[in-house]
Amino acid sequence: MRDALLMLLAGLAASAVGLWAWHRYHFRSFWLIVGFPLVAVTVRATWRKVALGCGLTKKRQRWWFTAVPGAIASTGLVKVRRRFQRVAVDTKPFMWLPLPTRHGWRVTVHTLEGQIPADYAQAAERLAHSWGVHAVRVSSPRPGRVVLAATVRDPLVRLDHIPASGELLTVHVGRLETGGLWTIDFRTVPHWINAGATQSGKSNLANALFVGLAPQPVALVGIDLKGGVEFTPYAPRLSALATTRTESVTLLDDLMAVMADRMGLCRTAGARNIWQLPPGVRPLPVVVLVDELAELYLMADKSEKDEIAHTSTALLRIAQLGRAFGIYLFLSGQRIGSDLGPGVTALRAQCSGRICHRVNDPETATMTLGDLDPAALVSARAIPAETPGVAIVAHQDGQWYRARSFHVSEQTAEHTARHWSRLTPAWAEIAQPGRATGFDEAALSDLLSA
Ligand SMILES: Nc1ncnc2c1ncn2[C@@H]1O[C@H](COP(=O)(O)OP(=O)(O)OP(=O)(O)O)[C@@H](O)[C@H]1O
Numbered sequence: 001m002r003d004a005l006l007m008l009l010a011g012l013a014a015s016a017v018g019l020w021a022w023h024r025y026h027f028r029s030f031w032l033i034v035g036f037p038l039v040a041v042t043v044r045a046t047w048r049k050v051a052l053g054c055g056l057t058k059k060r061q062r063w064w065f066t067a068v069p070g071a072i073a074s075t076g077l078v079k080v081r082r083r084f085q086r087v088a089v090d091t092k093p094f095m096w097l098p099l100p101t102r103h104g105w106r107v108t109v110h111t112l113e114g115q116i117p118a119d120y121a122q123a124a125e126r127l128a129h130s131w132g133v134h135a136v137r138v139s140s141p142r143p144g145r146v147v148l149a150a151t152v153r154d155p156l157v158r159l160d161h162i163p164a165s166g167e168l169l170t171v172h173v174g175r176l177e178t179g180g181l182w183t184i185d186f187r188t189v190p191h192w193i194n195a196g197a198t199q200s201g202k203s204n205l206a207n208a209l210f211v212g213l214a215p216q217p218v219a220l221v222g223i224d225l226k227g228g229v230e231f232t233p234y235a236p237r238l239s240a241l242a243t244t245r246t247e248s249v250t251l252l253d254d255l256m257a258v259m260a261d262r263m264g265l266c267r268t269a270g271a272r273n274i275w276q277l278p279p280g281v282r283p284l285p286v287v288v289l290v291d292e293l294a295e296l297y298l299m300a301d302k303s304e305k306d307e308i309a310h311t312s313t314a315l316l317r318i319a320q321l322g323r324a325f326g327i328y329l330f331l332s333g334q335r336i337g338s339d340l341g342p343g344v345t346a347l348r349a350q351c352s353g354r355i356c357h358r359v360n361d362p363e364t365a366t367m368t369l370g371d372l373d374p375a376a377l378v379s380a381r382a383i384p385a386e387t388p389g390v391a392i393v394a395h396q397d398g399q400w401y402r403a404r405s406f407h408v409s410e411q412t413a414e415h416t417a418r419h420w421s422r423l424t425p426a427w428a429e430i431a432q433p434g435r436a437t438g439f440d441e442a443a444l445s446d447l448l449s450a
Pocket residue numbers: 196197198199200201202203204205388389390404405406407408
């Protein structure tokens with residue numbers, strides 16, 4: 001008997017250790033086979049209580065049945081004394097079966113009359129606490145349906161390695177909280193704002209972007225108003241680098257000339273943008289990386305006014321027209337606010353790509369993320385300092401996500417710059433009007449008619 005008990009205890013201990021090791025070393029299979037089925041049953045079984053607690057139920061008139069007439073049964077609101085009575089009961093939204101995801105589970109819910117997805121988004125934090133998960137995100141694939149995606153544990157605490165990006169002007173810079181890739185695709189979203197307090201991970205993101213773009217046939221240009229400390233390591237792969245405001249003015253003038261040149265090229269070829277040009281005459285896309293954007297706008301005395309106005313107009317024109325002519329902006333800074341002048345506000349309006357790292361004040365989050373869901377602003381302010389690189393991202397699918405960039409050290413960026421330096425086009429080749437593609441009108445006509 002004692003032996004049997006000992007055997008049983010030993011068996012239980014071995015199973016517990018086995019389960020722990022399984023959970024620890026292969027969470028994915030553990031989650032699918034053990035964790036998820038238990039969670040799915042619990043979520044379905046407790047949905048009425050959870051929905052009621054989170055304010056997602058509606059009162060509906062129902063015929064209520066009591067097995068013992070005369071006894072007092074309570075629905076929580078109405079005391080029922082008869083066998084059948086029409087009473088107001090709390091109705092929960094219909095919930096489908098939960099489905100497992102890489103980092104948790106998701107479930108589709110039918111909204112009740114008068115409910116909108118925002119009602120569920122407001123209750124997301126309550127739902128997360130009720131279910132004991134890291135976060136619940138709400139999306140609505142079609143009217144009347146809401147998908148609640150629960151993340152069991154924060155997938156952004158530890159990230160794997162940066163995967164290679166396949167397509168031109170597309171870079172996988174990190175991971176979204178859903179476990180999916182965080183992708184910056186300049187052809188879909190041409191201009192980006194990358195804001196955040198100091199040490200929040202802005203430069204790391206620029207490194208990740210640079211490492212992804214370096215092997216691609218693109219011209220990279222840097223404007224580094226931190227005196228060049230951030231982008232000088234990229235120099236072998238940069239076609240041009242400006243480290244002062246005066247140099248920036250010249251560089252931006254060159255970029256305007258490139259844009260005018262490309263406009264002429266497209267006009268001659270009857271194309272609306274450079275992507276409609278035949279590959280032989282299509283100019284190289286140019287990505288302009290800017291660090292410390294605010295420095296371009298700060299005025300120490302009145303003598304700088306004209307220079308600032310000039311820079312501001314050039315950047316704004318590039319933001320307005322650059323997309324069609326293959327010139328893209330990635331603007332980083334601690335504050336990109338209206339206090340820097342109307343030029344910044346107008347520039348911000350042209351940048352549909354928004355990335356907000358940890359910020360110190362609510363205004364910066366509001367300025368960066370604009371009129372995105374208020375929950376995004378709350379999330380941006382809640383990013384802890386211990387997780388640099390975590391940001392709120394307005395994604396290409398129209399939703400916002402928490403995301404984290406892959407860690408790319410300065411040494412890696414430097415090595416990449418040297419490795420791909422042979423792909424660096426000389427700035428003179430790009431910047432001289434009429435020579436952006438080496439085209440002349442006759443050669444272009446020949447190419448187009450071929
Ligand atoms: N995704 C990440 N994963 C891990 N560590 C990161 C990540 N992003 C940034 N870090 C680390 O956080 C620190 C600050 O990052 P970074 O220099 O990019 O911040 P920053 O916002 O550019 O700061 P500053 O404005 O002061 O230059 C660095 O030590 C960097 O290695």
